Amino acid sequence: MDKSDIILSINGINKSFPGVKALSDASMEVRKGTVHGVVGENGAGKSTLMKILSGIHTKDSGTIVFDGETIEHTTPIQSIRRGLSIIYQEFNLVNTLTVGENIFLGRFKEMKGLRNSHKEARKLLDSIGSTIDTHSLVSDLSAAEKQMVEITKALSFDSKLIIMDEPSSSLTADELKRLFVIIDDLRKKGVTMIYISHKLDEIFQLCDIVTVMRDGFIVDTKLINDLTRNDMIAMMIGREIENEWPERPRCAGETLMEVQNIRTRKLKDISFELKKGEILGFVGLVGAGRTEIVRAIYGADRAKDLKIMINDKLLKIRKPADGKRSGIGLLPEDRKLEGLVLSFSVKDNITMSSLNNIAKFGFVNTSLENDIADRQIKALSIKTPTPHTKTKTLSGGNQQKCIMGRWLELNPDILILDEPTRGIDVGTKYEIYLLMKEIVENGGSIIIISSELPEVLAMSNRVLTICEGRITGEFNPEETSAHDIMDAAIGGGD
């Protein structure tokens, strides 16, 4: 391979966030004039890598060579000026400005005024065959049109490399076709593109080369023609399974909860049931609607026509307090934002939901409160200097245990765990798995949502796949391969 043929070469990139290693020794090369696919499960490190390239994150170590130039420190604007643009899933446009203004935002002086900016914008839009009026407001555009504006903006910087992060997620089939034509066209003009997507069909249709990532590692980079769909899925999920999980509990009994007709803007006719003592897994991509389903059940989001029956009794759950009273507990997706009061102590965070149970005439019994905190700290072996230590100083795993302790104290019939092990070290993960096992062995039921497929598959008695707001399949993880379940979760290969 000719060296001058390489537009981007990254070597041995490492990046850690507190408690998580997001990228380990990542190396890849991108050839000029190709469409380079990057695939991987959620949390594989794709976005982190792209954010390092664009200058949003700083790498811990490793080298980046872009267009023959070694890049040490960079900022988003420097990257763009160098010719490296990123188009994010959620667009980076100012809704209240016009198309032309957005394309040349901050560069009106270079463009010698607004009128010229609009003129140049027109030329660029024409070059990709778009007919959007440069004077229309961005807020009036469709998602597809916004994407065109983003692409035009990238072109206006003479970008040599355009990274597209999940560009198809908000497009209809027709719009997607047009996007492909434009990408193809740009490729012919010598523009290089990195195309990140979960949707393997798109990758096969569009890309020349694919890099597969998993757990912060780059598994491999291969020509698309050398790969089958099955190979790719295997590379995405194939991690060695060695005693990462305790033995799967088998306690599922009678039906405990029936959920009927969750309908919201995002969810379409979700109905399912949960058995007593069962661990039910929800598998799907981020944004598929998994979190929205459990939020609706718990009362955090309103859903029309939703019917929840526990033990054949119809329940009215309008707000989380109702969910709690009905014997449901929720460990939220984002523990810092939605789970903990970070500036409060471990004790306060654990007892938060049980104050009513230890109060007489509305007055809290302080000594019982301390008992609860001590009991849960001991039971979950939460590592904290004292019960009065602020939770913000604890590690992610111990923070998560505080929220677990809060719910275990209430002993709910149904515990919903939304990404319970995200950003948590392996040891604590195992402890959380053991806890789950203990809960169902004591007659509780669990719904678990996780972006780590192996985790859901190893712990669940039953798995529902969710894709674009619908349940697309029900599987027994002991009988179905991870491959087939993943396939259903990403919308089916056929």
Added chain:
Amino acid sequence: MLKQEALKKKRLNKVGDFFMEYLVLMAIVALVIVTAIVEPRFLTANNFRNIMGQFGPLSFTALGMTFIILGGFIDLSLPGMISLIAMITLSLFDVIGEVPAMIFGMALGVFLGAFNGTLLVRVGATTQAKALFITFGMSQIYGAISQLITGGHPISRLFIEHPAPITQNLSSGTIGDIFGFSSFLDSIPITFIVFLFFLAILFIFQKKTVLGRSINYTGGNFLAAELGGIPTKRIMVMIYSICGFMVAIGAIAAFSRTPVAAPEIIGANYERDSIMAVVVGGTSLTGGRGNVLRTVLGVSLIILLSNCMNLMQINSHLQEVFRGAVLVTAIWLDHRRHANA
């Protein structure tokens, strides 16, 4: 070596924390010392009586505001509310008598507060910024209604025919006037006793009850409190109702000490001064941390500051400059505390 340095740093931090924690108290002590040296009249019994007498309307409204800010919100509707409650209560004196009128005024306070809270819940204003604008608007509405009812005319207590002993006692009465001990206690103003009464109740409510504790969680992290099963919306209505009640007490105290109550003047600046007392006292403007005792410190500092500056005959405009500086400093310190915590 390194460990020792770390320890030393930790100890220094502790000293710093202590300093930060009790800064208001120290400011009060410093103020007392400086004024006592510069102006000997400060330490006279007469002046102490004067200072206690100053624990008037502001101390009640500030107690109410503490709960709002603790819950992570803010209430700018005080001026309008005070005006409306004061004018209606006063108008009712001759119609239904003093005591029923005051009870009606307190009920009106709770109602207006609950209305504020419910409005915020209904429009989905679960952030401080939104609450700021909405309650600001509500203040205009309440104030305007007050003007409509009175036709813009002030009400003079001198023309009230019905006997109003409570108002009289709240305005200038002391313990001695009622019980007649012949001791130092005699000169303690009634309003100060009323203030201590509400302070004790509210303190116990906040520290010991489930509802009181729930306010802290709501202010500490609204989303987490909600998902933890705390009825955050009910808590919102509750804190605005408590504030409404205390504002009503404040309104009664306010019209008690003025012979003529004018609708556009009687409530002026109470929102500003109450927020200032709460924040200066050290209750975090971001919610979750603080208590009513801190607010007492804040109110004390503000009252002492005025007293000292008046004794020293500082120009009134310059006094405003100092007051503003104290508020800005308090918010800055709160921000720093928050960043460190």
